[in-house]
Amino acid sequence: MTHSAARLGIGGPVGSGKTALIEGIVPMLMAQGIEVAVVTNDLLTTEDADRLKRKGFLPAERVIGVETGSCPHTAIREDPTMNQLAVQDLELLFPQLDLILIESGGDNLASTFSYELVDAYMFVIDVGAGDDIPRKNGPGFVQSDLAVVNKIDIAPYVGADLGLMRQQATQYRQGKPVVYTNCKTAEGLDEVVAFIQETLLFGRQMGQPSTQPSAQPPSTQQTSTQQTSTQQPAGQQPATENLIGSYS
Amino acid sequence: MSDTLDQQFVLMQLADSFFPSGTYTLSHGLESLVQSQCITNADEVETFVRLLLCNKIGGTDLVALAHAYQASADNNLDAIADVDARLYAQTPIEKTRIAQRQSGRALLMVASKTWPHPQLTELSGQTAQGQVHCLHPVIFAVVAQIAELEQQAALAAFVHGFVTGILGAAIRLGVIGHLQAQQIRRAIAPDMTAICQEASTQPLDDMWSCTPLIDLAQMRQAKLSRRLFAS
Ligand SMILES: Nc1nc2c(ncn2[C@@H]2O[C@H](COP(=O)(O)OP(=O)(O)OP(=O)(O)O)[C@@H](O)[C@H]2O)c(=O)[nH]1
Numbered sequence: 001m002t003h004s005a006a007r008l009g010i011g012g013p014v015g016s017g018k019t020a021l022i023e024g025i026v027p028m029l030m031a032q033g034i035e036v037a038v039v040t041n042d043l044l045t046t047e048d049a050d051r052l053k054r055k056g057f058l059p060a061e062r063v064i065g066v067e068t069g070s071c072p073h074t075a076i077r078e079d080p081t082m083n084q085l086a087v088q089d090l091e092l093l094f095p096q097l098d099l100i101l102i103e104s105g106g107d108n109l110a111s112t113f114s115y116e117l118v119d120a121y122m123f124v125i126d127v128g129a130g131d132d133i134p135r136k137n138g139p140g141f142v143q144s145d146l147a148v149v150n151k152i153d154i155a156p157y158v159g160a161d162l163g164l165m166r167q168q169a170t171q172y173r174q175g176k177p178v179v180y181t182n183c184k185t186a187e188g189l190d191e192v193v194a195f196i197q198e199t200l201l202f203g204r205q206m207g208q209p210s211t212q213p214s215a216q217p218p219s220t221q222q223t224s225t226q227q228t229s230t231q232q233p234a235g236q237q238p239a240t241e242n243l244i245g246s247y248s
Numbered sequence: 249m250s251d252t253l254d255q256q257f258v259l260m261q262l263a264d265s266f267f268p269s270g271t272y273t274l275s276h277g278l279e280s281l282v283q284s285q286c287i288t289n290a291d292e293v294e295t296f297v298r299l300l301l302c303n304k305i306g307g308t309d310l311v312a313l314a315h316a317y318q319a320s321a322d323n324n325l326d327a328i329a330d331v332d333a334r335l336y337a338q339t340p341i342e343k344t345r346i347a348q349r350q351s352g353r354a355l356l357m358v359a360s361k362t363w364p365h366p367q368l369t370e371l372s373g374q375t376a377q378g379q380v381h382c383l384h385p386v387i388f389a390v391v392a393q394i395a396e397l398e399q400q401a402a403l404a405a406f407v408h409g410f411v412t413g414i415l416g417a418a419i420r421l422g423v424i425g426h427l428q429a430q431q432i433r434r435a436i437a438p439d440m441t442a443i444c445q446e447a448s449t450q451p452l453d454d455m456w457s458c459t460p461l462i463d464l465a466q467m468r469q470a471k472l473s474r475r476l477f478a479s
């Protein structure tokens with residue numbers, strides 16, 4: 001198998017800020033040397049795909065729009081094959097990719113991603129859609145690897161109690177991470193990027209030109225001797241060392 | 249397969265719209281025809297499906313399927329590639345080619361994990377290398393053969409999946425309701441039977457289709473600014 005990119009799903013109701021989040025974090029990820037591409041599942045138009053292409057921070061070929069026949073949740077769960085093909089195509093075209101983001105079409109609180117499609121997924125909700133969303137116990141919000149409570153800036157205008165949302169989000173997600181963001185000012189987006197780094201990209205080699213010869217760490221020789229001499233029990237240890245050595 | 253009940257269950261698994269191969273993203277030109285108000289009611293949907301079956305699918309996809317099935321049974325990969333190339337030549341509309349290829353690839357991906365077989369491994373390699381087009385009816389034939397369906401059952405499963413897909417699309421496009429979908433499905437059953445029976449007797453050289461208005465609609469699909477479906 002060739003190197004395959006990490007896959008991160010982004011779900012959440014219509015208009016909650018999924019595309020805005022992508023627009024915010026992609027430049028931050030790129031600044032850290034991470035190679036990114038995006039698959040969008042627009043419901044009715046190719047607007048999100050076009051919007052990301054127009055922004056210009058990603059080459060247009062790194063954004064693929066996938067039609068879902070008005071079945072957004074099917075495309076990320078029951079039959080994610082069209083998204084899988086888009087991911088495969090991106091990996092073939094850009095073998096250097098570290099991360100592929102898959103934006104689901106806006107759907108309801110019950111929509112979850114198949115882990116046969118993504119390695120992890122975030123679920124974005126809009127403060128303006130009601131401060132009772134966390135306690136509705138929707139599987140998308142509760143089960144996602146990262147919950148993103150977006151548009152915190154509008155809380156005062158819609159009478160949303162952010163304190164209550166914080167308390168109930170923590171309670172219903174049973175300790176799984178939640179971040180609070182404002183995509184207009186990038187507030188909280190560093191936490192989203194940190195989550196991606198820790199959960200999906202830890203140990204990957206970033207920001208190196210792909211032509212760079214893989215410098216053999218001097219420890220390799222030593223490591224393999226160690227491996228053979230100490231036999232099986234320590235087998236894991238040197239292998240990990242070797243990995244970190246070549247990736248740092 | 250000796251046990252026919254076993255075979256029937258395989259048939260159901262392959263024909264079921266639950267089987268993941270992305271066909272729910274296809275409308276085969278229907279979306280474009282609905283948007284331009286050429287199709288506005290159940291009768292017109294029925295005519296559309298019947299035309300597609302009798303003037304296109306029966307004469308192309310099913311003939312290719314029957315021959316690919318035989319080639320797979322003979323373990324003749326060159327012959328499979330030949331059928332694939334000929335069907336490609338019979339499919340001049342780019343959007344339709346892409347759709348055929350995408351659902352072929354999706355089916356191959358899922359089938360390779362469900363019914364692992366050297367022919368599927370070989371076809372995956374050839375697809376990645378661009379040596380075959382990996383069109384849906386051809387891959388469907390090989391998968392059905394490997395899963396030990398009879399040829400007629402393979403044809404029936406394909407046609408059933410195709411019709412279910414279009415009727416589902418028609419419901420989501422808002423042009424028919426769930427009851428009308430079942431009535432249409434029942435009304436066209438004789439056509440489904442007829443094209444399955446005919447296809448297995450046709451030589452590859454005699455593939456044909458004649459659906460000019462639907463072809464035009466399929467071409468227009470790519471240009472729709474608001475669309476739900478890939479075809
Ligand atoms: N005030 C405020 N507006 C935001 C924020 N994030 C997004 N928006 C706005 O919310 C609207 C919807 O944002 P999108 O990013 O398009 O939402 P989406 O989830 O991608 O929507 P769909 O793809 O259609 O489901 C846009 O007008 C954004 O500018 C935020 O943090 N604060």
Ligand SMILES: [Mg+2]
Nearest residue numbers: 018019048103
């Ligand atoms: Mg969006």
